[in-house]
Amino acid sequence: MPVTRKKTLAAVAALSATALILTGCSADGGSSDDNVLRIAMGSPGEAQIRVWDDVAAQYEAANPDVTVEMNYQDDDLYQTIGLPNLLNGRNAPDIYFEWAGARLEQRAADGFAADLTEAVTSGPIAGLFDDEVFTSLTVDGAVVMVPHSADVTNVLWYNEDIFADAGLTPPTTWAELLDTCDALNAEGIIPISSGNKDLWAAGNWLAHLTSRVVGEDVYSSALAGETDFNTPEWIEAFGYVEELADHNCVNESVNAVDDNEGAQLFFQGKAAMHAIGSWLVSWAIDEAPDLNFDYVNLPAMPGEGNQESVIGVVTGYVVNAKSTKQDEAAEFLALLNSDENVQQFIGAELTPMTLSAASGEDIDSRTASLTSLLETAPAIVLPPDNGYDLETANALYAALAEVLGGQSSPADAVAGIDQKLG
Amino acid sequence: MKPNRTVTPYLFLVPAMAVFGFAVLFPVIMTFAYSFTEWNGYGAMVFVGIDNYVKAAQDVLFRDSFVHVLIYIAITIVLEVIVGLVLAGLVSVRRRGSLWFRVAIFTPVMLPMVVVAVLWAFVYNNDFGLLNAALQTLGLEDLQRVWLGDTSTALIAVSVVSGWVYAGFYMTIFYAAFNQVPTEVIEAARLDGAGEWQLFRRIKVPMIRNAITVALLLCITGGFQGFDLFYVMTNGGPYGATEIPTTYLVKSVFSFQNVGYGSAMAVVLTVVVVGLGLIFTRVNREKPEEVRS
Numbered sequence: 001m002p003v004t005r006k007k008t009l010a011a012v013a014a015l016s017a018t019a020l021i022l023t024g025c026s027a028d029g030g031s032s033d034d035n036v037l038r039i040a041m042g043s044p045g046e047a048q049i050r051v052w053d054d055v056a057a058q059y060e061a062a063n064p065d066v067t068v069e070m071n072y073q074d075d076d077l078y079q080t081i082g083l084p085n086l087l088n089g090r091n092a093p094d095i096y097f098e099w100a101g102a103r104l105e106q107r108a109a110d111g112f113a114a115d116l117t118e119a120v121t122s123g124p125i126a127g128l129f130d131d132e133v134f135t136s137l138t139v140d141g142a143v144v145m146v147p148h149s150a151d152v153t154n155v156l157w158y159n160e161d162i163f164a165d166a167g168l169t170p171p172t173t174w175a176e177l178l179d180t181c182d183a184l185n186a187e188g189i190i191p192i193s194s195g196n197k198d199l200w201a202a203g204n205w206l207a208h209l210t211s212r213v214v215g216e217d218v219y220s221s222a223l224a225g226e227t228d229f230n231t232p233e234w235i236e237a238f239g240y241v242e243e244l245a246d247h248n249c250v251n252e253s254v255n256a257v258d259d260n261e262g263a264q265l266f267f268q269g270k271a272a273m274h275a276i277g278s279w280l281v282s283w284a285i286d287e288a289p290d291l292n293f294d295y296v297n298l299p300a301m302p303g304e305g306n307q308e309s310v311i312g313v314v315t316g317y318v319v320n321a322k323s324t325k326q327d328e329a330a331e332f333l334a335l336l337n338s339d340e341n342v343q344q345f346i347g348a349e350l351t352p353m354t355l356s357a358a359s360g361e362d363i364d365s366r367t368a369s370l371t372s373l374l375e376t377a378p379a380i381v382l383p384p385d386n387g388y389d390l391e392t393a394n395a396l397y398a399a400l401a402e403v404l405g406g407q408s409s410p411a412d413a414v415a416g417i418d419q420k421l422g
Numbered sequence: 423m424k425p426n427r428t429v430t431p432y433l434f435l436v437p438a439m440a441v442f443g444f445a446v447l448f449p450v451i452m453t454f455a456y457s458f459t460e461w462n463g464y465g466a467m468v469f470v471g472i473d474n475y476v477k478a479a480q481d482v483l484f485r486d487s488f489v490h491v492l493i494y495i496a497i498t499i500v501l502e503v504i505v506g507l508v509l510a511g512l513v514s515v516r517r518r519g520s521l522w523f524r525v526a527i528f529t530p531v532m533l534p535m536v537v538v539a540v541l542w543a544f545v546y547n548n549d550f551g552l553l554n555a556a557l558q559t560l561g562l563e564d565l566q567r568v569w570l571g572d573t574s575t576a577l578i579a580v581s582v583v584s585g586w587v588y589a590g591f592y593m594t595i596f597y598a599a600f601n602q603v604p605t606e607v608i609e610a611a612r613l614d615g616a617g618e619w620q621l622f623r624r625i626k627v628p629m630i631r632n633a634i635t636v637a638l639l640l641c642i643t644g645g646f647q648g649f650d651l652f653y654v655m656t657n658g659g660p661y662g663a664t665e666i667p668t669t670y671l672v673k674s675v676f677s678f679q680n681v682g683y684g685s686a687m688a689v690v691l692t693v694v695v696v697g698l699g700l701i702f703t704r705v706n707r708e709k710p711e712e713v714r715s
Contacts, residue, residue: 106462109465112464197656251549253547256547256660264550390677390678407661
């Protein structure tokens with residue numbers, strides 16, 4: 001065969017491979033009409049997986065005709081490729097994990113979120129939650145998600161021993177934070193570790209910082225695509241990120257390592273602080289049981305926003321509108337949130353949002369404090385990648401990473417966001 | 423019964439054509455069709471004409487991704503094909519004991535690419551990595567870098583890993599080709615006083631020209647198909663410095679759910695690869711005639 005022809009065929013095959021991936025998305029998704037209740041989520045960690053498996057076993061014992069099939073995926077995979085592929089597959093999940101906000105609204109618009117209003121008002125889930133929690137989980141008048149936990153997606157964790165040894169106190173203002181960075185650098189300790197290779201880790205933290213400067217309304221409207229980023233307020237906000245870089249507040253490798261590697265610097269005592277969400281508690285207890293750590297909310301910034309705002313998001317479980325087992329799914333979610341199972345989750349360092357969780361006695365003090373922080377927050381800021389369009393969030397994160405890495409000036413970075421988003 | 427000579431041959435082709443149609447033609451046609459739509463993969467599909475192609479032409483990141491992949495290919499041609507050629511030359515000089523070296527050099531090819539990527543990400547790690555630790559031990563602190571976090575080193579660092587893996591693959595191809603060179607030619611050259619270097623440069627390499635051409639073609643097309651190393655080691659960063667068309671396309675389709683735009687990029691990528699392939703083969707076909715003239 002002539003080489004040209006071979007090459008052409010090879011190229012066609014290459015396109016086909018791509019096309020196969022793409023067409024994989026095109027099938028009409030649907031739940032199987034069998035006796036398997038399928039549940040999909042990002043991996044919640046070993047401790048919580050044990051609880052989930054136990055709840056599945058309880059359900060199977062009570063319903064001998066039904067098998068519960070759990071599908072735990074890598075978090076990043078689930079958030080991007082994983083869930084859309086599952087929803088469009090032949091054996092789509094009957095129940096799946098989701099974040100409240102733009103993603104949940106999109107699922108509802110695409111016909112993948114069942115109306116659970118009846119289930120939560122008079123059905124099996126009724127009375128398990130405070131009615132107010134359903135406000136952010138309602139789309140077009142229908143409750144479409146059962147909440148599971150409210151995650152504070154970013155606070156500043158600090159190593160109590162390092163701070164005590166250096167005679168430092170956790171920073172509560174911007175000036176204090178910069179002074180703390182300088183003091184820790186002088187001691188040869190990385191002030192704040194972050195693993196931002198995938199852009200969301202520092203992106204989430206710095207987005208919160210910018211919201212404090214530009215104000216929650218400006219933050220929200222820019223991320224919703226209603227206003228531009230290239231404004232004096234945003235340039236000023238990015239200026240504070242530049243100050244962080246100037247004071248060497250973060251590890252030099254910040255944009256080269258992932259969130260796990262960033263956390264390891266904190267766990268191993270190489271960094272005094274770590275900017276990440278509430279899930280660090282169970283993670284740290286697992287990987288660095290001797291670590292003495294606590295948190296402070298993001299220090300107050302000079303700016304227009306509410307300086308006590310908290311960045312966080314409600315996560316929970318959606319019943320697939322295409323499932324033929326919606327009643328079974330609602331019953332499973334009720335079982336999941338029973339008093340007994342809520343206590344199991346608390347033992348696994350997750351505090352469910354049920355009314356009964358408040359009476360739990362074994363909640364880690366930091367987890368309880370974070371729950372309280374979110375519940376009493378005067379303003380809640382939604383994380384860009386959960387609450388808004390992912391492409392916009394990514395453009396903001398990439399710009400923040402460029403300034404944090406000393407690659408762009410604040411003015412160029414914010415101009416770049418608008419340029420990228422067209 | 424006597425088979426119908428007109429119909430029977432085509433009947434034999436039916437299974438292969440069915441598989442080809444299902445696995446190749448249908449996806450190609452569908453990708454081309456999707457490229458004219460705005461679609462998130464499962465919602466309503468909206469026809470947008472050539473908007474996605476216009477967007478791709480104006481997309482600086484997409485254009486830059488081609489620059490990055492061309493640099494990557496240029497580096498890997500050196501680190502994979504040329505180094506592979508030299509290694510094959512070295513192991514073919516002495517047959518005794520060469521098996522051990524060939525196996526050792528070929529071993530990385532057998533490792534899953536994701537494992538290689540994770541392994542090397544640790545080697546390059548600024549805080550815990552082997553490379554910076556070795557440089558420190560040797561007193562070469564000035565050479566320490568955030569290898570995967572520095573725009574001037576990230577692309578080279580990933581290319582080096584690709585070279586580490588595939589140099590052994592090309593060595594094997596060239597080694598097999600060297601073994602096909604007639605021993606009479608080698609012996610004649612030796613009688614004329616040629617040393618090992620002259621044998622390699624003036625006899626062996628020119629006589630395996632076809633194998634080198636195939637290797638270059640594989641390296642170029644393989645470069646455009648590169649994905650896993652980049653996805654795991656840098657995910658296109660830092661600041662887009664290692665974004666290549668495949669990683670950008672996958673992000674567009676799966677992270678941002680722009681299936682239509684991703685399809686348009688896939689079509690553009692295919693056209694570019696096919697175009698380069700055609701040019702490459704045309705140039706190589708013309709060379710013998712130039713020599714004769």
